[in-house]
Amino acid sequence: MHHERIARLLEKIRREDGRIGAFIEVYEKEALAKAQELDRKAKEGKPLGRLAGKAIAIKNIIAARGKRLTAGSKMLENYIAPYDAAVVERINAEDGIIIGSANMDEFACGSDNTHSAYFATRNPLDPEYVPGGSSGGSAAAVAAGFADIALGSDTGGSIRCPASFCGITGIKPTYGLVSRYGLSDMAMSLDQIGPLANSAKDAKLMLSAIAGRDARDQATGGTPENGKVALDFSGKPTIAVAKEFLEGCDERIAKEFHRLSDSLGAEGYQISEVSIPSLKHAIPIYYLTVFAEFSSAMQKFDGLRYGKTGRELENLTEDVGELRGSKLGLEVKRRILLGTFITTKEYHDAWYGKTLSARAVIKRDIEAVLGKYGVLLGPTMSTLPWKIGQKMENPLEMYLADILTVPANLAGIPAASVPFGKIGKFRPGMQVLGSRYGEGKVFALMEEIERLDRK
């Protein structure tokens, strides 16, 4: 029965993904073989894992042994991952069926998936529009019905933005809840892997399978072993709404948000308005942090170790410089240069040092609110999806679009996007932020929002 269903999904992908562009690669043979194995196990009465039969797409920045790991870049066009990421090991152990690798913005730099070096992914709700990013392929795969659940990575909103644009659910877990061993780096102090799904229930199922401490990712040092992570909460978490979340927000989205907050109030939820003034600085703090860490992470891509580049390198400065110059997209190069700049001996203190100090403040401010209230609530994105090709190429404008999602990464806290209401073809996402390891409360409110949305 798994085999039949997976075969049907693969057929659907073959038929429809040309229009969407969710996948970089589809693992037909392996997916069918795994489905067959599950059917055989079921027939023999053997127990199956908790992801049994789920069709799963993984963002192509996560290593799966023997499969291409492109990170959406020409730099890694021919790189075959020599190992499985921790999350891939977990999915395999829990009998999930990985059906393919999802498209993404190059090295996760972007928020609309038009920065993939291969092709742009389209929004299944309206293919004229972007799906959001950088985990746009993952979101599109779920929204198009190609996959039950997808894994994305979120450094400043890369799960929540596409979840919101594609009208599905996604959660960036607490920094350190899920091992990132096997996740190619974007910005190491912000990166986190998380699920995208059609419901909070499915997202929670996936998270329960992949969460847990791993000796190969030190950030998981404070996390319980897999299987001992609590994701449930019974009761009504108290809610805070930061008024900064609604400043500059698209009015239609703000309207849906107010409708949600009224409904929650009517259900007996206690909702308080708060102010976190340091949120105003979230974009500079976030991007400066990203630049510094990203430029460091990108040092390794010199054309020597990660697959053929189609070019014979004769010297290490000129030729490697040319290779990097030609294989990397403009946004990637922009971030590398900016990061190099702010970490040079001359500018380190003036820029990177101050960034780290400012980050301490914003984290403390957010934690203070979450010390008083159960969750923070707001819209996920301040805009609706834009048309492919329509968006400005001005980096500052592009960066400012992430204003609502980056605070969670700066503070290392969980944040989810869950669809509520309808605006034309789109279903705007509402964002729920919790305290570190406060996923239980986040999921509780997500399920409540889903219930109210069905009403």
Place this chain on the structure above:
Amino acid sequence: MKTIIGLEIHVQLNTKAKLFCECPTNYGHAEANSNICPICAGQPGGKPMQMNGEAISHVLKIASMLKAKPELDKDVFVQRKHYFYPDLPSGYQRTSKPVAKDGKLNGIGIWEVHFEEDPGRYELKKGFVDYNRSGVPLVEIVTAPDMRSPEDAREFLGKLEQYLRYFNVINETEVGTMRIDANISQEGSARVEIKNINSFSNVYDALSFEIKRQRTQIEQGVKIVQETRHFDENSGITVRLRKKETADDYRYVPDPDISPISFSAAQWKAAADAVAELPDARAARLASQYGITPADAGVIVIEKEFADAYERLVKERKFDAQKFANWMRGPLRKQLNYRNLLFRNSGLTAKHAGELYEMFSTGQVTDKAADQILIGMLDTDILIKARESGAYVELRDTPRNVANDLGLLKSSDSGALKAACEQAVKENQKAVSDYKAGNAKSIFFLVGKVMQKTKGTADAREIEETIREMIG
């Protein structure tokens, strides 16, 4: 002209696994690029594991033996030092902030001690890169510019090496485990850095050459420029490294993937206790406490384990301190040195040494047989193989077993000795008549025959006496 020299010394630490991953460290004994994993080979998504505790414990001991002041209860960050080089798979080297500062050894100031990971190996001429070494833990010791001559540097490094070797904190099973950068200048002139000198002895040669070069330049009125040079050991000269116009900027940032670590007073105390008695102090104590010569004591403190074995056996087995010292630094050390072994990694234990010396000193085996026993113990197939792969195997056989197996126990049966002598006399009448005719040396021919027959279990002097009685 006053010469000013400061050194940065990098030494591989003695661990079985790498600093941030579980790959083995025996890089020179393994096939190229076989001791690698996603972490030490810089694969996308590879993240560092927690640090190897043994490496850190060695670093604390080294800092303690250099009397450096601990960065107590302070977060020690691991930073990323960025530069592009093919042997550096991630494009940055992980290197810690100082673990301790401001120490002294042999009158030379120590600025700081920190740890870092070794890159792989890159053979520029062929372009070959092997990442087996990538991630092996290193300690870096930075001295103050307190040395004034190559001799000062040699003396300092000699002492440092003595300490490091004695406490078993450095890798001695691989080659190229130490590298030194030397900063050298003539007072009032620019400083020149000689990078990557690959042995302590080359430091002396490199410095001697460089001083001559700098002084000649100054005498000729040529200004010394600040630059980085390389020591070519074949020609014995230093050459200028071509420098790109863009100066290096390592862009140090704390590695976001490595939690900072701090060391408690208790950890520091354990390290200080472990190195409380330094080898030179111990040698002096051995000489006075046991009445052995300073030279013997000096050899005995080559390794802490060796010295421990010596003291323990003298106390427990009541060996004659001087005679036992002679044996340890003589016959025992000779067999170890011949195989390029240290006592601590030879597989021999104090118990083995004690048993063997007891057999020898009580006349159960001859000196030659004792050698044979050592050879038999050290050269089993298993051990030879283990040594080839850089592994350590403890010996299972005791000296007595080996002696029995090889039939080396001195025959207590004087009848058998007598019979062997009689036979030798009977079969070699020419030698007997030569002896009788006044050729005293002929007797040794007969002794040799008997030793062959008795496979060395009999004592040569005893044989000689028996034969002399027989034919004299």
Place this chain on the structure above:
Amino acid sequence: MEISKDLVRKMGELSRVKLSEAELARLEKEFAELFGHFSSIEKIGAGGERLFYVTGVQGSLRPDEPRPKARGDADAIVENFAQKDGRLMVAPKSLD
């Protein structure tokens, strides 16, 4: 802060990224705008504690236990080398 084309080029050299003249001109303009906007970080936390690590968990030490990987893992890494000679990676022979 003055952003010049030379400064952008120098950053490119340090990052080993070769840029076209058009890219240099564009980045020069963008960097000036970005840094202008981003200088607002000075307004909070100036001189205060620097946040390096989010989790607040102290590092711990692991035992010195080598675990050789399955041979296939290293082979798969070697397989990806752009140029190789047997198991050795072949890198350019010139540092220029």
